Amino acid sequence: MRTMRRVLSVLCAAGMTVGLLAGCSAQTEGTSAPGIPESSETSGTETGEVQGGYMPGTYTGSGTGMHGTVTATITVDENSITNVELDVSGEDADRVGESAAQTLASQIMEAQSADIDGVSGATVTSNGVMAAVEDALNQAAGNGGDGQMTAGTYRATAHGAKHDLTVEVTVSENAIESVNVVESDDSPYVSEAAIGILPQRIIDNQSVAVDAVTGATMTSSAILSAVSDCLVQAGANLGDWSKETSVTQGEDVTVDVLVVGGGTSGSTAALAAKTDSSLSDTDSGLDVMIVEANGYIGGNMAICGGYIASYFGTSLNEETGHSWTADTLVDSLEDLYPQYSEVINDNLMRNLAELTDDTLNGLMNRGFYLTGSDAYLASSSRLVAGEAAPYTSSSVIADPQTGERSGDNGYDIYGGGAFFGQTMTDILNDAGVEIRYETTATSLIMDGNTCTGVAVQDHEHSYNIYADKIILATGYAGFDDETISMYLPEVYGNVIGAETAANQSFAQKQITGLGGEVNDVHEAISDGHIVLGYNSTLAHYGEEHLLYSSMPGMFVNTEGQRFADETDRGAGMAMTIAGLGGKCYMIFDSTHEGVRFYDFLASNGLAWSADTLEELAEQIGVPAENLTATVEQYNTDYENGGDTVFGTAAENMSPVLTGPYYAVQVNAISTGGIDIAVYTDENLNVTLTNGGEPIENLYACGGAGSGNCFTLLNIGLGSHVVGCMTSGVYAGSMAREAILGE
Numbered sequence: 001m002r003t004m005r006r007v008l009s010v011l012c013a014a015g016m017t018v019g020l021l022a023g024c025s026a027q028t029e030g031t032s033a034p035g036i037p038e039s040s041e042t043s044g045t046e047t048g049e050v051q052g053g054y055m056p057g058t059y060t061g062s063g064t065g066m067h068g069t070v071t072a073t074i075t076v077d078e079n080s081i082t083n084v085e086l087d088v089s090g091e092d093a094d095r096v097g098e099s100a101a102q103t104l105a106s107q108i109m110e111a112q113s114a115d116i117d118g119v120s121g122a123t124v125t126s127n128g129v130m131a132a133v134e135d136a137l138n139q140a141a142g143n144g145g146d147g148q149m150t151a152g153t154y155r156a157t158a159h160g161a162k163h164d165l166t167v168e169v170t171v172s173e174n175a176i177e178s179v180n181v182v183e184s185d186d187s188p189y190v191s192e193a194a195i196g197i198l199p200q201r202i203i204d205n206q207s208v209a210v211d212a213v214t215g216a217t218m219t220s221s222a223i224l225s226a227v228s229d230c231l232v233q234a235g236a237n238l239g240d241w242s243k244e245t246s247v248t249q250g251e252d253v254t255v256d257v258l259v260v261g262g263g264t265s266g267s268t269a270a271l272a273a274k275t276d277s278s279l280s281d282t283d284s285g286l287d288v289m290i291v292e293a294n295g296y297i298g299g300n301m302a303i304c305g306g307y308i309a310s311y312f313g314t315s316l317n318e319e320t321g322h323s324w325t326a327d328t329l330v331d332s333l334e335d336l337y338p339q340y341s342e343v344i345n346d347n348l349m350r351n352l353a354e355l356t357d358d359t360l361n362g363l364m365n366r367g368f369y370l371t372g373s374d375a376y377l378a379s380s381s382r383l384v385a386g387e388a389a390p391y392t393s394s395s396v397i398a399d400p401q402t403g404e405r406s407g408d409n410g411y412d413i414y415g416g417g418a419f420f421g422q423t424m425t426d427i428l429n430d431a432g433v434e435i436r437y438e439t440t441a442t443s444l445i446m447d448g449n450t451c452t453g454v455a456v457q458d459h460e461h462s463y464n465i466y467a468d469k470i471i472l473a474t475g476y477a478g479f480d481d482e483t484i485s486m487y488l489p490e491v492y493g494n495v496i497g498a499e500t501a502a503n504q505s506f507a508q509k510q511i512t513g514l515g516g517e518v519n520d521v522h523e524a525i526s527d528g529h530i531v532l533g534y535n536s537t538l539a540h541y542g543e544e545h546l547l548y549s550s551m552p553g554m555f556v557n558t559e560g561q562r563f564a565d566e567t568d569r570g571a572g573m574a575m576t577i578a579g580l581g582g583k584c585y586m587i588f589d590s591t592h593e594g595v596r597f598y599d600f601l602a603s604n605g606l607a608w609s610a611d612t613l614e615e616l617a618e619q620i621g622v623p624a625e626n627l628t629a630t631v632e633q634y635n636t637d638y639e640n641g642g643d644t645v646f647g648t649a650a651e652n653m654s655p656v657l658t659g660p661y662y663a664v665q666v667n668a669i670s671t672g673g674i675d676i677a678v679y680t681d682e683n684l685n686v687t688l689t690n691g692g693e694p695i696e697n698l699y700a701c702g703g704a705g706s707g708n709c710f711t712l713l714n715i716g717l718g719s720h721v722v723g724c725m726t727s728g729v730y731a732g733s734m735a736r737e738a739i740l741g742e
Contacts, residue, residue, distance in 0.1 A: 054076040054077070054137075055141075057075070058074070058075045058083075059075075060073045062135060062242040063127070063129060063133075063134075063135065063228065063238055072084065072129060072135070073085040073136070074133065081113075086132075104118070104125075108129075108133055114130045114133040114137060115130075127158075127225050128228075131232070131238050132238075135237060148174055149174070149234035151171060151234075152170070152171065154229075154234055155169075155182070156225075156230045157183075158221075158222040160191065160219045160222035165184045165191075166182050166183035167181050167230065169227055169231070169234075176203055177203075178199075179199035179200075179203060179227055181195045189298075189419070190216050190219070190421075191216060193215065193296040194212070194295065195223070197438075198220050199223065201459070202227060205245050207241055208228045208242060209241075210224075211245070211459050213295035214438050215293070215294030228241075245459065247457060248460065248461055249462055250461025250463035252463050254467070255288065255289045256286040256287045256469070257470075257735050258289050258291065259288070259289070259291070259470075260471065260506065261290075261299065261506075262292030262297040263473060263475055264299060264728065265705075266701075266702065267427075268363075268726075268732065269731045269732035270728075271433065271728075271729075271732065272728065272731075272736065273288045273471075273733075273735050274286060274288045274433050275431060277729060278361075278362050279359065279363060280365075283431075283432065286739060287434070288434070290428070290433060290434070291465065292438075293502035297435065298424060299502075300672050301420050301421065306395065306721075307393055307394065307395055307718035307721065308393065308394050309391060309394070309716070309721070309722045310356060310392045311323060311324040311326070311353065311356050312324060312357055314360045315372035315375075316392050318372055319373065319375040320376065323392070326354045327350065327353075330349045330350050330353055333383070333715075334346070336384070336385045340711065342690070343707070343708060344709065345680075348681075349711075351682065352730055353726070355730060356722060356726055359725050359729050366430070368420075369423060374395050375392055376394065376395070378393040378718070382715050383715060438459055439458045441455070441456050441474070441506050442454075442455045442456060443455045443510065444470075445466070449695055449696055451696065467697075469698075469738060470697060470699070471701060471731050472506070472686065472704050473700070473705075474505070475703045476672065476676060476703035477505040477508050477674045478497065479496075479497025479503075479673075481493065482505075482509070483674075486505075487520060492674070494579070494581055494668060495574075495669060496536050496582065496667050496668065496669040496670070497669070498669045505676070507677075507686075507704035508678060511678045511686065515688060516689060516692075517688065519677050519678070519707035519710070522674045529673075530571050530574045530575055531668075531669060531670075531671055532569055532577070532666055533545075533548075533666070533668075534604070534666070535604070535667060536669070544597045544600060547597050548569065550569075551593060552651075553587065553592065553594065554586070554630070555586055555666070556587055556627065558580065558585075558622055560623050560625075560626030561626050561630050562634065563584070564646060565646040566652065566653075567652045577666070577668040584667075585664065586663070586666055587631065589654075589658045589661055589662070590661070598662060607663065608663045609660050609663075610661055611659050611660050611661075613661055614628065616661045616662075620663045634655070635655045639655070673703055675703075675710060677707040678700050679691075679692070683730075685734075686705070699734060701724070702728060703724065706723075709723075
């Protein structure tokens with residue numbers, strides 16, 4: 001939804017050329033009309049009949065961008081485009097739309113047509129702008145059609161999150177009859193949400209200006225872009241098929257337990273409310289509903305590698321032969337963090353730790369694919385001060401048929417997290433929990449100090465859901481602009497949020513709005529959430545992450561100068577990059593092992609190559625004199641046995657000597673939410689302040705409700721997941737027991 005209009009305008013006069021739509025690769029099956037779309041609608045004023053190439057005036061065309069409709073408003077005289085205004089305000093969520101539009105507007109003015117190169121790394125936005133300009137130019141050229149298409153079946157391909165995706169669209173003269181994704185090798189599970197939902201949404205609305213499936217934006221954008229291409233092949237004017245949908249008032253709903261958020265903690269909270277604290281096959285008889293802003297269950301867990309810790313009582317502990325008792329675990333954490341003694345709720349910590357075995361065993365009994373063979377012995381300095389302490393963790397099976405595990409392809413969406421989401425969906429459905437996808441909570445409904453429900457909105461309706469008990473499971477604070485302005489230093493605005501975009505800090509903002517406080521420990525306990533990465537889509541992508549995480553090489557800022565010892569590529573370097581505007585470049589030459597990743601990264605707008613350093617500097621926009629001087633100093637230091645600027649050892653350096661030369665953009669990203677949470681009492685009832693009176697009927701769990709138990713969720717790899725799982729079970733059990741009087 002657009003919150004403001006940003007218009008980018010370029011004024012110029014030059015020669016006129018009418019270009020064709022550029023972008024997707026297309027293959028037409030059956031009968032097709034010429035590929036130039038026609039239009040029967042003119043926006044603006046007509047000042048006369050066509051004398052040259054255009055009828056002078058102002059015209060507005062539309063196309064499909066990353067998150068919806070983009071528009072191009074062009075002004076023409078008889079022979080040329082004199083002004084271009086691009087509205088890409090809906091693209092701002094990826095922080096690429098506005099900057100891309102500036103370049104696109106300049107390209108359009110220079111080319112005097114829609115036949116432009118586009119912007120690398122903003123392909124979907126570029127294609128949408130080109131379609132919008134083509135639409136407007138056809139109006140200006142007097143190509144007014146009747147809105148009809150040539151009936152037939154058409155095929156087109158566009159790039160999704162990770163791979164190409166092909167759609168097949170069948171149209172009649174005046175309707176989109178069917179949309180089928182016939183080929184896709186995109187991200188598992190997440191992309192399936194878009195493939196399952198979006199085609200029908202296009203058909204129902206007879207429009208390509210429908211909303212993308214939340215949490216599956218790139219796959220959605222590929223489908224919309226490819227469908228748009230098919231319509232153009234059929235002779236359609238995209239403006240006729242870009243009707244935006246509106247949200248109307250829907251009917252209110254009443255349930256026993258409402259869980260806001262279907263991530264790790266929300267899933268187990270709903271399951272515990274519907275069953276019992278052991279997640280057994282019993283049915284509590286309660287009506288339990290999850291509202292999930294994404295188009296799938298799992299939250300952050302669905303897009304991460306998938307690791308789960310187990311402290312005692314499971315087959316995982318039997319495999320490693322190592323266990324912690326709940327009391328020993330909590331005692332160790334309290335000894336390690338005495339500075340939080342007034343915040344940490346001892347009873348809550350112990351209650352959550354005690355649920356570890358029942359939670360994991362209950363899920364495994366219900367079909368969650370996690371066995372002893374997945375376990376390994378991990379270690380953490382956050383258990384015992386001054387030395388690493390062992391604990392049992394595990395990697396979730398990503399594919400039970402092949403046995404592929406988390407980490408086999410790097411810490412990314414191909415890990416076990418996606419399988420977690422799929423199996424949890426199956427478990428919840430089998431238990432009888434109702435899930436409403438792409439449904440965003442907008443506000444709590446309060447009656448004095450009692451929470452009676454939640455106002456929500458989906459793609460069609462706004463309505464209220466009233467419940468006896470409400471559980472907030474919306475995660476740690478997100479990386480939306482409002483969250484940053486409310487809770488975080490300004491530098492975090494330069495960090496790319498690689499967690500799900502649906503995380504908008506609902507619980508935190510609602511409690512703040514009620515006059516409450518939040519617990520901010522993001523710097524003290526979880527600085528590792530800010531790391532090196534590529535962008536919000538790729539994040540930690542398979543083997544490619546090895547380039548920036550471990551391969552030797554030189555890093556430079558946007559001024560072409562080194563800024564740190566490249567040996568340390570942890571959270572400290574990531575925050576340094578955030579302070580430098582959020583990005584830097586890794587520079588290497590043709591002998592570097594990272595060359596093998598170039599084609600893939602370049603196709604995603606993240607890598608560049610040139611025969612000279614001066615040309616490379618121009619491509620990435622850094623001063624050539626700085627880059628060449630930096631490389632010269634770096635090479636000299638390497639030859640002399642070590643870096644004289646930051647002290648990098650020679651074995652960790654990679655001289656830049658042999659062309660062609662390469663640059664890869666590396667960003668500061670967040671792999672999860674930021675540790676800002678609401679306070680609760682020992683039963684996970686939400687309180688406005690630490691130790692304050694609880695809000696009636698309102699609970700919080702997982703990251704959102706970790707204000708008084710955050711140390712338990714930050715032990716090491718897998719601890720956050722099991723901590724969220726147990727807190728969800730505890731919150732769901734508290735809600736169930738309160739309703740049933742148990």
